[in-house]
Amino acid sequence: MTASTVITGIGSLVTNDPSLSASGGGTRGPRDPRDLLGLIQDAAVVVEGDRIAWVGESRKAPPTDNRVDAAGRALLPGFVDSHSHLVFAGDRTEEFAARMSGRPYTAGGIRTTVAATRAASDAELSANVARFVAEALRQGTTTLETKSGYGLTTRDEVRALRIAAEHTDEVTYLGAHVVAPEFADADDAAGYVDLVTGEMLDACAPYARWIDVFCEEGAFDGDQARTVLTAGLARGLIPRVHANQLGFGPGVRLAVELGAASADHCAHLTDQDVDALAGARDTVATLLPGAEFSTRAVYPDARRLLDAGATVALSTDCNPGSSFTTSMPFCLAVAVREMGMTPDEAVRAATYGGARALRRTDIGTVTPGARADLLLLDAPSHVHLAYRPGVPLTAAVWRAGKLAYAAPHAA
Numbered sequence: 001m002t003a004s005t006v007i008t009g010i011g012s013l014v015t016n017d018p019s020l021s022a023s024g025g026g027t028r029g030p031r032d033p034r035d036l037l038g039l040i041q042d043a044a045v046v047v048e049g050d051r052i053a054w055v056g057e058s059r060k061a062p063p064t065d066n067r068v069d070a071a072g073r074a075l076l077p078g079f080v081d082s083h084s085h086l087v088f089a090g091d092r093t094e095e096f097a098a099r100m101s102g103r104p105y106t107a108g109g110i111r112t113t114v115a116a117t118r119a120a121s122d123a124e125l126s127a128n129v130a131r132f133v134a135e136a137l138r139q140g141t142t143t144l145e146t147k148s149g150y151g152l153t154t155r156d157e158v159r160a161l162r163i164a165a166e167h168t169d170e171v172t173y174l175g176a177h178v179v180a181p182e183f184a185d186a187d188d189a190a191g192y193v194d195l196v197t198g199e200m201l202d203a204c205a206p207y208a209r210w211i212d213v214f215c216e217e218g219a220f221d222g223d224q225a226r227t228v229l230t231a232g233l234a235r236g237l238i239p240r241v242h243a244n245q246l247g248f249g250p251g252v253r254l255a256v257e258l259g260a261a262s263a264d265h266c267a268h269l270t271d272q273d274v275d276a277l278a279g280a281r282d283t284v285a286t287l288l289p290g291a292e293f294s295t296r297a298v299y300p301d302a303r304r305l306l307d308a309g310a311t312v313a314l315s316t317d318c319n320p321g322s323s324f325t326t327s328m329p330f331c332l333a334v335a336v337r338e339m340g341m342t343p344d345e346a347v348r349a350a351t352y353g354g355a356r357a358l359r360r361t362d363i364g365t366v367t368p369g370a371r372a373d374l375l376l377l378d379a380p381s382h383v384h385l386a387y388r389p390g391v392p393l394t395a396a397v398w399r400a401g402k403l404a405y406a407a408p409h410a411a
């Protein structure tokens with residue numbers, strides 16, 4: 001028999017299942033349409049093995065082997081960070097400082113990271129990923145996706161994916177991040193697309209679940225992006241797209257047309273783009289406010305997407321150039337302050353939305369049968385994530401039913 005544990009005395013529980021909330025259906029009366037989060041007050045959660053076995057009010061909890069008292073604090077699903085770039089070496093502090101000082105910065109940008117990543121050992125790259133995954137975990141992230149894209153040769157892209165796969169199941173092949181320096185210098189973008197969709201794809205496909213392309217002026221145009229994604233689809237990889245980050249373009253509509261799991265960034269959208277995302281059954285709009293924060297760019301309009309009916313996810317885009325944060329609470333606070341999201345919407349986007357963007361039904365909720373990925377906050381409510389920006393609020397994190405982190409100050 002698997003030992004069971006009840007986490008009881010939860011002041012406020014986010015389930016992400018509105019049918020479970022105290023104002024939910026059945027004998028409890030009509031449910032409140034504003035209750036996106038399926039909140040239960042004075043709640044308990046029973047964990048058995050790696051799964052959630054029961055959710056409800058504390059006083060109704062069944063007997064268990066072990067008991068944890070949440071002492072009135074809030075519990076929510078672990079964050080699902082569905083977009084990051086963690087396999088890299090080196091540092092771009094100077095570039096950031098120059099950008100924030102209003103000085104032009106002409107040094108290598110992404111090429112700096114590509115050169116440092118190629119020069120790094122496997123052990124060095126793997127240690128970097130492990131450090132960022134641990135950093136994210138301490139801030140409540142229990143699932144994260146990560147990408148290749150700083151190798152840009154067959155050997156280095158395969159290596160990045162192999163290393164990523166040591167740390168997560170959600171691995172994305174991003175050979176089409178930018179045209180590799182060797183091809184860019186020879187003005188041969190077409191030759192690089194041939195490589196990315198040919199030999200490099202053949203070598204990378206076994207290590208990845210997803211294929212991504214940076215569809216943007218200066219990276220890959222709509223036709224090139226289509227070529228990359230359809231080649232990936234033919235190899236069983238599911239598309240995701242870096243779309244409409246720096247300007248208007250075809251990325252979002254291409255993502256929806258090809259049934260991509262997500263269109264990421266979405267900072268520059270026409271009404272047609274918004275309609276496409278709102279009408280898409282399977283394509284999530286993933287917003288990455290760390291990127292706009294770190295480049296002083298205009299934030300995406302989450303309100304417009306939500307009002308149109310699109311599914312929205314929040315993610316970090318953690319990378320050394322344009323968004324060097326692993327903090328989902330930071331992104332959530334910025335989304336509330338700057339992007340028109342309510343605290344409830346932001347929490348839902350950072351958990352359930354991320355799970356949808358990864359096409360996962362086993363994570364992102366606290367419901368019977370879901371994987372027991374849980375974040376206990378040192379706060380009475382999930383609203384504190386946006387209300388107390390920059391404050392470390394993690395009390396404890398469980399991943400697949402195991403206590404994966406406990407804050408030193410937590411009781």
Ligand SMILES: [Zn+2]
Nearest residue numbers: 083085242317
């Ligand atoms: Zn990205």
